[in-house]
Amino acid sequence: MKTQVCIIGAGPAGLLLGHMLRAEGVDCVILERRTPDYVLGRIRAGVLEQTTVSLMEQLGLDQRLKAEGLPHDGFNLADGKRLIHIDMARLTGKQVVVYGQTELTRDLMDARRERDLQVIYEAENAALFDVESDQPYVTYLKDGMEYRVDARIIVGCDGFHGPSRQAIPAKVGQEFERAYPFGWLGILADVPPCNHELIYANHAHGFALASMRSQTRSRYYIDVPLTEKLEDWPDGRIWDELAIRLGPEAAAHITRGPSIEKSIAPLRSYVFAPMRHGSLMLCGDSAHIVPPTGAKGLNLAASDVHYAAEALIAFFRGNNTDAISAYSDRALGRVWKSERFSWSLTRLLHRFPADGPFERAMQVAELDYIASSEAAQTSIAENYVGLPV
Known part of the structure; x- marks a missing residue:
């Protein structure tokens, strides 16, 4: 098989890039090692910056997002006693939209046949070759047979553990990493959220986050040591801890209910540079990981796709190698x-x-400063809604 661009990974980044290229007449093929159901089963982020929303609008795939997404004009920081409101709309003129990554991925998947976007699922053991040349190719296995895709450019959207980044020689790349000594214990429940906006809480017991997927489905998190096990956290214990950490104002509006999903996710900050080597480009988690604090993971992948699509379209339509x-x-x-x-x-x-005690006092002082400073709130707001691309 021959194509102009071979995209590895059919998560939101790979699908988004594929749709953008096909809309401009660039041939591409997407390889995904998992099944469609598995891809849709991954519970991930749900806060979209305007850049991500704009890309879906540009593709004409934003109907459900507009109908079901929850626009948010602000969010809250909590210090155990009060809510500190960050009014993003007033401070920046922008907002974010709460819309689950699963739903965004579903929208992109549902449109692939109509938009003539070829996705090959269950393409296992993908391997990249000759990425330093002008004729790279990818091999993969499907149903016991080996196949080959010849392309001019390969784009790795295959996540942190995928093969794309591994195809860049160690002497070329540099890794920057910070692993955190805790994880986020998350609980998903079919209960209304305790607040119409997100709450990020700092408490003497630790961190907590109150978020939502809809008006009837809530997602809560607390941080726990990496040594903790899920079986030691029955639902009741999680709800009790959330009520303490989120503070009395939020706790008064928490609706408890049985969990429909629980997990503990480790946190890390990671960047790999460069994000291009020869005929290989990296997008999203294949090149960088952010802790979920601030909801940047999916949105960073979308901004990568924005830059990558611009560069690839300029290259294939105008032979612009500078892009x-x-x-x-x-x-x-x-x-x-x-x-x-x-x-x-x-x-x-x-x-x-x-x-x-000193570090705790510094956190309290910083939150107190944020509560009293519009300049500090503006800085937080403009970063949260997303910096310009």
Whole structure:
């Protein structure tokens, strides 16, 4: 099989890029090692920046997003006693939309046949070859047979553990990483949210987040040591801890109910540079990971796709090689700013094992400053809604 672009990974980044390329007449094929049901079964982020929403609007795939998404003009920080409202709409003129990553992925998947986007599912053991040449190719296995895709450009949208990043020689790339000494214990329940906006809480017991997937489905998190096990956290214990950490104002409006999903996810900050080598480009989690504090993961992938699509369209329609060469620097400029914001918010809201009374006092002082400073709130708001691409 021959194509102009071979995309590895049919998560939201790979599908979004595929749709953008097909809309401009660029041939592409997407390889995905999992089944469609598995891809849709992954419970992930749900806060979309305007950049992500705009890409769906540009593709004409935003009907359900507009009908079912929940526009948010602000969010809250909590210090155990009060809610500190960050009025994004007033401070920046922008908003975010709560719409589950699963739903966005479903919209992109449902449109693939109508838009003539070829996705090959259950394409196992993908391997990349000759990425430093102008004739790279990918092999994969399906139903016991080996297949080959010849392309001019390969784009890795295959996540942190995928093969794309591994195809870049160690002497070429540099890794930047920070692993955090805690994870997020999440609970999903069919109960109304305790607040119409998200709440990120700092408490002496630790971090908590109150979020939602809809007006009738809520997603809550608390941070726990990585040594904790799910069986030690029955639903009742989680609800009790959430009521303490979110503070009395939010606790008064918590509706308890049985969990429909629970998990513990480790946190890390990670960046791989460069995001392009030869005829290989990286997008999304294949090149960077952010802690979920600040809701940047999916949105960073979308901004990568924006830059990658611009570069690829300029290359295939106008033979503009400069656009491909500039991709990594353009993408990394925004990646590092988002990493900084996610790291700083994580540091503000979580208790680290080595922290003592001084570090706790600094967090309290910082939250008090934010509560009284419009300048501080504006800085947080413009980062949360998403920096310009």
